[in-house]
Amino acid sequence: MKRFFTLLMPVLASGFLTSCQVPSSVSRDAGPVLNDSSMTASIRIPVGLKAPTWDSLKPKSDIPGWDRKIDHTYFSIQTSQKVIAITFDDGPHGVNTPRLLDMLKKRDIKATFYVVGNMVKNSYGPGLLRRMVAEGHEIGNHTVTHGTLSKMSEDGLRKELREAHNMIAEVTGVEPRSMRPPGGAIKNEQKKLMLKEFGYPTILWSVDPEDWKRPGASVVTSRLLNGAAPGGILLVHDLHAPTVDAMPATLDGLLAKGYKFVTVTELINMDESGSE
Numbered sequence: 001m002k003r004f005f006t007l008l009m010p011v012l013a014s015g016f017l018t019s020c021q022v023p024s025s026v027s028r029d030a031g032p033v034l035n036d037s038s039m040t041a042s043i044r045i046p047v048g049l050k051a052p053t054w055d056s057l058k059p060k061s062d063i064p065g066w067d068r069k070i071d072h073t074y075f076s077i078q079t080s081q082k083v084i085a086i087t088f089d090d091g092p093h094g095v096n097t098p099r100l101l102d103m104l105k106k107r108d109i110k111a112t113f114y115v116v117g118n119m120v121k122n123s124y125g126p127g128l129l130r131r132m133v134a135e136g137h138e139i140g141n142h143t144v145t146h147g148t149l150s151k152m153s154e155d156g157l158r159k160e161l162r163e164a165h166n167m168i169a170e171v172t173g174v175e176p177r178s179m180r181p182p183g184g185a186i187k188n189e190q191k192k193l194m195l196k197e198f199g200y201p202t203i204l205w206s207v208d209p210e211d212w213k214r215p216g217a218s219v220v221t222s223r224l225l226n227g228a229a230p231g232g233i234l235l236v237h238d239l240h241a242p243t244v245d246a247m248p249a250t251l252d253g254l255l256a257k258g259y260k261f262v263t264v265t266e267l268i269n270m271d272e273s274g275s276e
């Protein structure tokens with residue numbers, strides 16, 4: 001430890017390593033985790049050169065579509081920024097989804113929609129998906145039939161995801177980047193398969209207001225506002241009118257608390273954890 005401080009102090013004094021540039025794992029675990037060679041490699045920075053950023057220290061991904069190594073499952077991410085992702089499942093719905101899109105547009109909020117293939121097949125489906133993309137939202141895969149994936153064979157799972165993936169890509173010209181299992185029901189080996197074969201991380205959630213039980217708009221709002229935390233993922237359903245009714249107060253409340261809304265892909269790219 002003594003050697004570590006001897007090496008580190010001049011660098012800190014010179015101002016090259018600010019707290020935001022030091023990887024959290026280094027500041028937390030410098031003594032026991034890092035050996036001498038990795039320490040000196042990370043802190044001996046020639047004058048005039050930029051210190052390494054956390055991004056540049058992250059392992060590269062071997063998963064198509066992702067620059068950095070990602071996990072197979074996310075409930076939330078670790079971040080020092082006040083960002084949050086709101087996700088809408090089970091649509092698109094012919095009446096509630098356009099109403100929601102108007103609310104999001106008015107506030108310049110970007111969301112992520114986990115759409116169901118069989119809903120996309122409705123006459124209004126393709127137009128709504130194109131509107132989502134045109135207005136800066138992200139679309140994720142929520143299967144074709146909304147069946148229970150954990151009860152399906154590997155081939156059944158592949159078929160559900162591939163068909164929905166192709167449908168979204170054909171309609172919008174944009175390929176989905178992540179998936180959400182209906183009901184959250186998914187096995188570990190299925191998550192690994194989806195990441196390897198589709199490049200999909202499995203996106204779960206940090207706040208579930210159980211809006212589908214229709215507890216009332218004000219209850220949905222208060223559960224979301226109380227549960228929100230930086231790096232969180234909010235789960236709601238644009239299929240249900242009372243959920244959309246809860247959105248103006250929810251969105252305004254989160255904005256008033258200082259949250260910036262990002263899509264799920266943007267959120268994952270902001271993860272400051274070690275990705276291991």
Ligand SMILES: [Zn+2]
Nearest residue numbers: 089090182183
């Ligand atoms: Zn669902």
